[in-house]
Amino acid sequence: MTNFYRLLLAGFCCIVSATHAQTTTKLWLDEINIKSFSEGIPAVLGKTNAAGDSMLIDGQYFRHGVGVNATSILALSLDGKATEFSALVGVDDKGNKDLPHTFYVVADRKILFDSGEMRLGDVPKPVNVNLNGVKRLGLLVKVNDEGRTKVYANWANAQLTMLDNYRPQNIPNSDEKYILTPLPPQTPRINSASVFGATPGNPVLYLIAATGERPMTFSAKGLPKGLSLDGKTGIITGNVKQRGAYLATLTATNALGKATKKLTLKIGDTIALTPPIGWNGWNSWARNIDQGKVIASADALVKMGLRDHGWTYINIDDAWQGKRGGKFNGIQPNEKFPTFQKMVDYVHGLGLKVGVYSTPMITSYAGYIGGSSDFKDGHITDAIITNKRAFRYVGKYRFETNDANQLAAWGIDYLKYDWRIEVPSAERMSVALKQSGRDILYSISNSAPFANVKDWARLTNSYRTGPDIRDSWNSLFVSAFTLDKWAPYGGPGHWNDPDMMIVGNVTTGTQLHPTRLTPDEQYSHVSLFSLLSAPMLIGCPIEQLDAFTLNLLTNDEVIEIDQDPLGKSARLVMNENGMQVWLKPLADGSYAVGLFNVGDFGKTPASYFRWGDEKPKSFTFDFIKVGLTGKYRLRDVWRQQNLGNFTRSFKTEIRHHGVVMLRVFSEK
CATH class of the missing domain: 2.60.40.10 (Immunoglobulins)
Structure with missing residues (x-):
């Protein structure tokens, strides 16, 4: 073969190879497990709006697309293997008519599409953007919902053009799980x-x-x-x-x-003088909870050493309830809990406490019997269970006294009471528990209206300040970094509750998976909950804890700050240039301080996403700016190391979405 023909053949092969490399396929966004890509708080659904109804924008129906609720964040790793994204965007016809929505497409930090403000009734706007070479894609719907419901919007006909049948992946969470806290000594x-x-x-x-x-x-x-x-x-x-x-x-x-x-x-009259800390089963097992898993969790709390650090509660969430009956006509356990009393006694024998879940509604969110009924005897029918959504209201007949007496008879120590909170239902159960003859910590959930915060502090031992938490920085930020206004109302006997902890393996709307919080974000998570004097309820299977997560949960100096007997919540004393400083007074006269690099989260469309190129920031903690004057001895709480004496300021480096947590002692 002559050189000419060799060159011709080589060129032909290159053309074939290049043609093959450009093979593309169209992928509807609703054909992937879209829930796993969501970093917002409410659910996202494929092929329907976020309520599960037909997707409808300005009278036009769509068979394909993704329905979202409130501010929505969809983060996809494309690894340069997509060429195009297209969609029609708009507010769903069953959405909120008063709130403007803005849709963004962000690729590798660059805004490729900005819809401008859109409202219900607007004609859907077309999206068609080039994704050649894009590594990470963000789809953002931004709306100031302020806790309002039914804030529905749609990415209708949302479609990716992919190379070689590649499918989008979750944003990798492969940062080093660095361990800061030394093991405790063998001395007591x-x-x-x-x-x-x-x-x-x-x-x-x-x-x-x-x-x-x-x-x-x-x-x-x-x-x-x-x-x-x-x-x-x-x-x-x-x-x-x-x-x-x-x-x-x-x-x-x-x-x-x-x-x-x-x-x-x-x-006296006040229980829960420190925030409850322990475990809750929902983000571990959801509806699949059973007696065996509860006992295994209690055993694991002991075996993994968490009990020795003060973790106390083993709480069963929704899905334990059967029918009414027994001496008090109270809610009885279902078939998944065949020897309920023995289970409670066993957990108590370990020195641990037991919690359960209920609701004043006819049915719970998972579809089990609740604390009220439209039948005088409180029974529940198969038709009610089948149509559970239709019975999420407080019925004509209420059974708070029955249920409180039954819980006390079993020896229950904690009640999570879950519904769209209103004062009359909260008060009825508060009275029933106090008259039951047992101290049962009373925790109400979810999204307690701030307008009634004085009632929640008066009636309950903890009250959920926001919606259900998800394992994303956005959800953590909304749940915890916005609680400064609640701080004056929390304290011994009545705690501000930002929801369960999202470390370890969790199932928050999707199958069990490692938390999507980076290691830095997990340090920030545990630090802020401790500073806020928040209840700390582990939300993952305890027996599955890895060395990093176990170390994160067993720093006694961090736990001590959460359990400080003064019971004061930290206050946000500085918030500028992407840095937040939270300051908490402690019973011994010292302070706990959290220096957080929040990275201007929420201030730009790109800030809602993780791009993989984030860098630490240098920060000078100015004592005088936060009201501290004089000389102070500083201790790094996570490393359990003294840093020395400082007079006016302390300079440090803080990782992206990370924290430096300090104990500050006056040296006057």
Whole structure:
């Protein structure tokens, strides 16, 4: 073969190869698992609007597309293997008529499409953008919904043109899971709360949580009459009839040494003197929760060592409920919980507490029996369960007293009460629980209206300040970084609750998967919850914890800040240039401080997405700007290291969406 023909053949092969490389396929966005790409809070649905109804914009129906609710963030990794995105965008005809929506297409930080403000009734606008070479794609609908519902918008006929049948992937979350906190020493350390409240005459269960080498023995001096301590387990039980504040000294001893801690027992009208910390099953197992999983979770809390750091509650969420019956005609467990009382007793035997879920509605959100009925005896029919959405309202007949008495008889310690919160229902259950003869922590959910915050603080032990949390920075930001206005109302006995924790493996609307929060965001998550004096309820299967997540949840200095007996929430004292400073006063006169690099989140369309090229920022913490004057000794809480004495400022570097958490001691 001559050189001429060799060159001709080589050129022909290149043409064939190039032609093959450009093979494209059209992919409807509703053909992928679109929920897994959503970093907003409400659900997104394919082929319908976000309510599950037909997709309709300005009278025009669409068979394909993605329906979204409120501010919506869809983040897709394309890896340069897409050529085009097209859609028709607009507000759904069943959406909110008052709120303007803006649609953005953002590719590798560049805005490729901006719809401008659109309202219900506007003609849908076409989108057609070139995606050649694009690595990451963001589809954003921005709307100032302020907690309003039915804020529906649509990416109608949304379609990607892909190369070689490539399908979009989730944005990778492969950042190093760096561990900051050293392991606790083998000498004893007592980690349980230093203050505990109980009602006169009601049962007490308090565990002396302690780390250190086992075996370990426990003792106590100054316990009031009626309480006794098991020296082998550290479990304090009994009841105290006389009101008052009692100061006890707790001791934990092993072969390497001894630790002591002062405990103030307040017998009076207020329980939950520190925020509850433990585990909730919903983001682990959702409707698949059963008795075996609950017991396994309690065992894992012990085996993984979390109990020794003060984690206490094992809470069963929705899907445990069966029918009404028993001595009190209260809600009974369903077939997934065949020996409910034995399960409760077993968990109590570990020194842990048990929580359950209910609602004042006829049906729960998962479709199980609730606390009211349109039937006098409170029974539920198959027709009601089949049409559960139609019965999410408070019925004519209400059973708060029945259910509270049944919970008390079982020995339940915590009630999550879930519905679109209003004062009358909250108050009825509050009264019933207080009259039940047992201290049951009362937590209401979800999205408590801020206008009634004084009622929630008066009636409940914790109240959900926002919607259900999701494992995304957007959801964490909305749930926690916006709570400054709530701060004055939270405190001992009544805590602001930003919802469960989203670390580990979670199932928040999709199948069980590793949290989409980066390691930096997870440090920020746990830090801010601690600073806010928030309830901390682990939302992942405990037995699946990896070394990073376990380390994240077992820093005793972080937990101590959350459990500080003063019970003050941190306040946002500085918010500028993408940096936030939260300052929390503590009972010993020191302060806890969180320095957060929030990266101007929400201020630009690109800021809603993670692009993979984010860099740390240098920050100078100016003491005087936040009202601190004089000399201070600083301690890095996550690393548990003293940093030295500083007079006016402290300079540090903070990773993107990360935190530096400090304990600040006056050296005057």
